[in-house]
Amino acid sequence: MxxxxxxxxxxxxxxxxxxxxxxxxxxxxxxxxxxxxxxxxxxxxxxxxxxxxxxxxxxxxxxxxxxxxxxxxxxxxxxxxxxxxxxxxxxxxxxxxxxxxxxxxxxxxxxxxxxxxxxxxxxxxxxxxxxxxxxxxxxxxxxxxxxxxxxxxxxxxxxxxxxxxxxxxxxxxxxxxxxxPPHRSYAPCPGEAMAAVDFAERLPGGCCALDLEGRISFVTTAAAELVGADIPDLLGALPSQALPWLDDPVFEDCYRSAVFSRQTASFTARRPPDRWLSFQLHPNASGVSVRITPAPTAPAEDTPDTQLAASPATPSRARELYHLLHLAAMLTEAVGVQDVVDRVPRQIMPAFGVQALALMTAQEGRLQIIGHRGYTTELMDRFDLAPLTSHTPAVRVLATGVPAFFATFADLKRAYPPAVLQDGMAAWAFLPLTVSGRTVGSMVLAYDRPHSFTTEERAILTSIAGLVAQALERARLYDAQYQLAHSLQAALLPHDLPPIPGLDLAARYLPTTHGVNIGGDFYDLIRLDETNAAAAIGDVQGHNVNAAALMGQVRTAVHATAGASPGDVLARTNRLLTDLDPGLFTSCLYIHLDLAHQRARLATAGHPPPLLLHPDGHTEVLDLPPGLVLGIDPTADYETAEIPLPPGTVLALYTDGLVETSGVDIEDAIADLAEHLARAPGETAETLADNLVHYATQCAPRNDDIALLVINVQQTG
Incomplete structure (x- = not known):
């Protein structure tokens, strides 16, 4: 075939x-x-x-x-x-x-x-x-x-x-x-199955089988005797539940290693009081076969073990620790309060068998619900903004910093007689969100069945709440810094483009989504008189407050000299920057638009070339005389070029964030962007700006700020 x-x-x-x-x-x-x-x-x-x-x-x-x-x-x-x-x-x-x-x-x-x-x-x-x-x-x-x-x-x-x-x-x-279920190419007949059981019973030592859920699906008599349990109590149970002395991270890690790597793994465990057993795990696609034999001596690193009480309804300590580690690692990547709110329920609820969760913080004397899952919005609206003087478990936990656990509604009712069952749940954990000794909110976990909280489970749930609280505190700080930084940058950019007869204009600024740093990308449009205007776009090196401040100075310098020849505007701005000696470099493109004579004069200081869409629909990447970036050499000259600007012409000015991505040649990226611009002749400047940004950001993730200015020349008079 x-x-x-x-x-x-x-x-x-x-x-x-x-x-x-x-x-x-x-x-x-x-x-x-x-x-x-x-x-x-x-x-x-x-x-x-x-x-x-x-x-x-x-x-x-x-x-x-x-x-x-x-x-x-x-x-x-x-x-x-x-x-x-x-x-x-x-x-x-x-x-x-x-x-x-x-x-x-x-x-x-x-x-x-x-x-x-x-x-x-x-x-x-x-x-x-x-x-x-x-x-x-x-x-x-x-x-x-x-x-x-x-x-x-x-x-x-x-x-x-x-x-x-x-x-x-x-x-x-x-x-x-x-x-x-695992794919099986062969199913044994009953006679063969009995022969397999007899074969396993004759092997020295003991053996058992774990299914893909980790539960014991088969166990020999010898294995049951070695672990000290009856076969009916073992079948269908997780080893850590049937045998509390196996509720240990060592066993869980060994089991996970065998399942993931499909390689034999082994460990030694002490069956109380003092009998050591060796376990060898042999995995395949349908489960894990376990061989159990007496171990002659204890491991060299032996330390006293602690027996743990576990019940089939309680997650094992090893699995709780696994999920706690995952949650801690996940929260280190969370940025912003909403990010934390989105991540926490997705991790906690499936890991701990929780059916509903709510996160609350104290805001101006009230308890504000900042996120929930498993509860309806209508129900949460009833509790949102409850005063901190109300007699409820969530408020009490926030006020005292002491967690509260209720295995049944009857337990909750005894503690809070006015309580009315509204969420249809059967058990609850109310956990304080505490940071540096200060409780900033509370988290509610709800179960649809009565749930007994062991001492170990209470401890680990309280630890989880502490991790969530720390993540929320970091996220709040991030949000505040992000808002301050980008408010500063927005204040330094034009709030609106001035209306200019004969020009259809659109601008876009997209800050990068990584971190709270701000960049030095800027654009500007300056009305000189009834038929003349100036456009500028630039990018200050760096992503910090210094870059934003220098960007404001560059804009001021360009405004102060606008109307002169583009080469002179850049030369004067360059001399100002070198006198200031900020230690940062700036690329800049300046264009003088002469609408009466239908022409444009341009000069560049190391900035990406503008795109020109001609009235006939073909595009061109303008090849301008090169110029040194601003702020290096005070004697640098900048040559001015001139192009025709008939009605129907579109100029697209942009910073390198729109075209620069890892692994892609920037000239190829600019050529692709020009080709995309050619596919939308006759569109408004607003539509063209949206199309260019969408195309560039969908092609590959961007790691820099983006500024874009689209100038669409129209027929006047």
């Missing part, structure tokens, strides 16, 4: 015959996992109009391990987000590369595996992404066959999602990812 025929066969498998929804994607995921030899596969969907990727399907790994990544923001530094945002396959070939490129997931998952992420798109629409994991023994690069299989999946899954959306039945992710 030819490769083309093979692809046709695979394409046919993507054609829905019946049904709708996620079941249409299941065969596709199973097929791509089989064809690539991946150990884990996941499909993310991006619902229309949203900016969060949601995991819809998962196979090959327990859901609780990947729960922190069930929802991924498009802006996150995660392989699948990068793949969708940049529309390319992202390959991470080793744990070292993962740590270098994606430190947050690498911190939580320091295991030996390789990963690929690919976007699922149709046309200009992003529809989701595919994630595949392999054991760390995978070669350092994807093979061509693996790339082909990934490409086929993404193309045809995109078409399937498009057809479903066009038919009015879009495929949407569920409340939780759907976990597919």
């Amino acid at each position: 030819s490769s083309r025929e093979g692809e046709n066969v695979r394409e046919a498998a993507f054609t829905p015959e019946a049904g709708s929804g996620l079941e249409l994607l299941e065969p596709a995921l199973v097929r791509v996992v089989q064809e690539t030899g991946a150990s884990v596969g996941a499909v993310y969907l991006l619902p229309s109009g949203e900016t969060v990727l949601r995991m819809a399907l998962l196979t090959g790994i327990p859901l609780q391990i990947v729960a922190p990544w069930a929802e991924v923001r498009l802006a996150a530094q995660i392989p699948v987000a990068d793949a969708v945002r940049e529309r390319r396959v992202v390959w991470v070939g080793s744990s070292e590369e993962m740590a270098r490129r994606y430190p947050r997931p690498a911190l939580v998952l320091p295991y030996h595996f390789a990963a690929a992420a690919a976007p699922v798109t149709t046309g200009d629409t992003d529809r989701g992404g595919l994630v595949l994991l392999w054991p760390g023994s995978h070669p350092p690069e994807l093979s061509q066959g693996e790339r082909d299989a990934i490409g086929v999946f993404c193309r045809h899954t995109g078409l399937l999602l498009q057809r479903a959306a066009d038919s009015g039945r879009p495929v949407l992710p569920g409340a939780e990812p759907r976990v597919l």
Whole structure:
């Protein structure tokens, strides 16, 4: 069979015959996992109009391990987000590369595996992404066959999602990812199964099997005797629940390492009071086989163990610590209060079995709800802005800084007799948000069933609230600094462009989204008289208050000399900057617009060339005489060039943030922008400005401020 025929066969498998929804994607995921030899596969969907990727399907790994990544923001530094945002396959070939490129997931998952992420798109629409994991023994690069299989999946899954959306039945992710059972090519008959049991019973030592959820699905008599438990109590239970002495991060880490790397892992544990056992974990696609044997001696690093009490309804301490570590790593990347509010519920709720969450802060004597999930907006509106004098658990926790836990509504009612059950929940944790000894708010976690809070769980939930409080405090400071910085910059830019007969004008300024620093990008339009105007655009080196202040001085200097020849304007501004000696350089483009004579005179000081759209629809990147950036040589000269400016001409002036991106030649980027401008003749300046910004920012992420000035020459008189 030819490769083309093979692809046709695979394409046919993507054609829905019946049904709708996620079941249409299941065969596709199973097929791509089989064809690539991946150990884990996941499909993310991006619902229309949203900016969060949601995991819809998962196979090959327990859901609780990947729960922190069930929802991924498009802006996150995660392989699948990068793949969708940049529309390319992202390959991470080793744990070292993962740590270098994606430190947050690498911190939580320091295991030996390789990963690929690919976007699922149709046309200009992003529809989701595919994630595949392999054991760390995978070669350092994807093979061509693996790339082909990934490409086929993404193309045809995109078409399937498009057809479903066009038919009015879009495929949407569920409340939780759907976990597919492992693919089995062979099912033993009952007789063979009994023979396998007899075989396992005859082996020295003991053995058991864990399914993909980490629960014990099979255990031999010898294994049960070694761990000191009855077989019925072990089957269907997590080891850390059935055997409290295994509720230890060492076991959990060993288990996760085996699942991710698909390599044998082992550890030694003490069964109280003093019996040491050796555990060897042998993973494959359907679960983990565990061999248990007596260990002759304790490990050399032996330290006294503490037995922990755990119940099947309580998350294990090891898993809580895992999710706490993930939350801490995630919060280090959060910027701004809204970012924290968005991230916290997505991480805490699935990790701790919470059905509803609310975050509140004290604002001017009232309790303001700044974020919630699992609760309706109508219900939250009833509690929003409650006075801090009200007798409620949330207010009490904020006032005292002491957490409150209620296992049932009856417990809550005893503590607060006026309480009325309004949220339909059955248990609550009210946690103070405390920073440096000062309580700044409270967090409510609600459960839909009665929930007994163990001492360990209360401690870890209180610790989580502390992490959230610290993140909110940093976010508040960031928001305040960001607002101050960008208010300063906005004050230094023109509030409005002056109306000039014969010119249709539009300007755009887009600050970079990284950090609170401000840049020195500026633009200006100066009316000289009834038929003459001047336009300027520039970029001061650096992203700080000094750059913004110098930008204001450059604008002032240009205003003071506007009307002279463009070369003279730049020369005089240059001498002023060198006298000031700010230690910063500035690029600048100055244009004198003579509408009566339909001409423009231009001079540049190291600034990107303007784009010229001619009345006949073709574009040109203006090749101006080069000039040295301002602020270096006080004797520098700037040559003036002249161009015709008939009605219908459009000039686009911009800073390098619009065209400069990593890995792309800037001249190629400018040529592409000019070509895009040629596709929109006859449009207004406002429409052209929107089109140029949208095109440039969609092509690749930008790491610099953007300033743009569009001048559309119209017929006068």
